[in-house]
Amino acid sequence: MAKDLLFEIGAEEIPAGFMPNILGQLKQLAETKLNDAHLPFESIATYGTPRRLALIVKGLADTSAEISERHKGPSASIAYDADGNATKAAIGFARGKGLDVADLVVEDGYIYAETKTAGVPAKDIVSEMLPQLITGLNFPKSMHWGNLDAKFVRPVRWLVALLDEEVIPVEFATVKSGNVTRGHRFLGADEITIKNAASYVDTLKENFVMVDQDARRELISKQLHDIAASKNASIVWDDDLLEEINYLVEWPTALCGGFEESYLALPDAAIITPMKDHQRYFPLVDQNGKLLPMFLTVRNGSDHSIEVVQAGNERVLRARLDDAKFFFNEDRKKPLIDRQDGLTKIVFQEGLGNLADKTERLLKLGRVFGEECGLHEDAAVVLERATELAKTDLTTGMVTEFTELQGVMGKEYALLDGESEEVAEAIFEQYLPRFAGDVLPQTEAGKVLSIIDKVDNIVATFSRGLIPTGSQDPYALRRQTIGILNILLGSEWNISLRPIFKASMELLNVAADKQDELLGQVEEFFTLRLKNIFLDREVPHHVIDLLLSNNELSVADAEGLVNALLANRIDENVELVQAYTRMYNLVKDLEYTGVNSDLLKEDAEKALFEAASKASEASLAAWEANDYAAVVAVPATLVPAINKFFEDVMVMDKDEAIKSNRLQLVRLAYSVMAIIGDISALK
Structure with missing residues (x-):
């Protein structure tokens, strides 16, 4: 039973x-x-x-279920002699399986032992x-x-x-x-x-423990929303906060508390952060989204003396908000631009100077990136000002006390200082995305500032030999790398990050003889993260390997080619893969120097030369136009000419000049695949 x-x-x-x-x-x-x-x-x-x-x-x-297993033994010719008697091989095999040799069976020229294990x-x-x-x-x-x-x-x-x-x-x-x-x-x-x-x-x-976490979570959510509805308010909802609260209580009882309206003079972030991140409270807003002087929290217990619990929570929050008010008032005595000197007192990384030094690097790196992506002049001006102010909020009391507010208070203080909305927004966006699923920067200056800040962090950390291994990533470099890639995937910029990495190494004073090795490490790190992004989108492994084998691709190129390859699955075209693999094996290490048409003797090689020349031009033109669908479509057009060439022409001719010329022809034909990636990835 x-x-x-x-x-x-x-x-x-x-x-x-x-x-x-x-x-x-x-x-x-x-x-x-x-x-x-x-x-x-x-x-x-x-x-x-x-x-x-x-x-x-x-x-x-x-x-447990009875287990029947069939074990394959030696061949029958070894297991039995000419007279059909069991040999030592058969006897030993049977003994090893706990059977009598008579229990062995012969099938397909081999002996088998069938065993049964009784249930436990x-x-x-x-x-x-x-x-x-x-x-x-x-x-x-x-x-x-x-x-x-x-x-x-x-x-x-x-x-x-x-x-x-x-x-x-x-x-x-x-x-x-x-x-x-x-x-x-x-x-x-x-x-x-x-x-x-x-x-x-x-x-x-019966003993006040709701052990089912799903039922507990549903009850907490219902209690919170019921209270909010009774107050004609809406909750500033946070699924992560709900999940945390769910595992902090065994018998949940939601309650509502309040605080003095005078605190609403503070920026919303200065009120919400102490509530959510420090006290695990849900803020409430009115129908217009304006913050109300109320909060919701969840008690681990019944509603007995709930008013005492409410008063206690209000008292704790009041102290937090008093702190925030004090820090805010003190911070407002000095504008952000006057806080730049304070950056010299904050160490960036060991041996790599302070935040003032980092700011100088970011200013120069921003100019390099701006030139690479063709940043509009107005956006460049915004970027310059936002970069000057980017780290200054780290010297404020508010951010020192509530570190989660870096960038957030920078934006608030910049607006209060009279900076433009674009500058303020870029200061905030420099830290985006902060976690998986977070929003990405939306402004041009914010995108650039976010990217160069993260590049500086990554290259600086790599230069110290602190490359993430296994699950160890104390500087969150994987998250920052994925952030950069997602920003580029969602932008119009078709640029290579290599010049940015090189400029960053120069600004960090990386020794010249170490730069190539460091560049390779950083690019490999980015390539692996991009591969993970594509894997999460369920792009086939070999398709990813094909395009990422080309280390000259920009992120935009990789994105365009992925979409084109998914629409035109050349990896599933067996004839195409065989044709280009054959060429790859011949010319994988050959540099293209040109084809001498006077040395083309056979009709098949002349036809391939004509077709390959046109295909190569078409492929390059499509590439220049970022027409990735056309780039991916070109290789298939050459397959008939390639197959005919290999049927009729001996590539490795005795005449060295003809042989060399034919190899150059193969290299020309292969170029329409090489622009996509290494065909060997599809083997």
């Missing part, structure tokens, strides 16, 4: 940000192990609160599996406690392991499993007996 399995790991409060990944790991790991053990089940789910991780498997079979009781499988689930989880950070060698995300305090009502013995870090869990830290019982696995969720609910 099918049974339900419950496994709960009780611990000290687990960081909210870790929980989704841990629960996903726990489910995947359990599912894999049950499948590997051939133990059938109906469903599997994981639940989590700040104090517990829980696994529930429903409909677990009593025993579910209890035995689960007893072995549960400790492996604990040790198989990976965390961003783990803890040791006491004098134990065991480590976990937080100290483990209790374990519950039940197969229906039967306790499965498990031990970890001196904690032994049982059927006793704990309720809400303040509202529930210290010890709660779980009668059986099926009653787990309801039993905890």
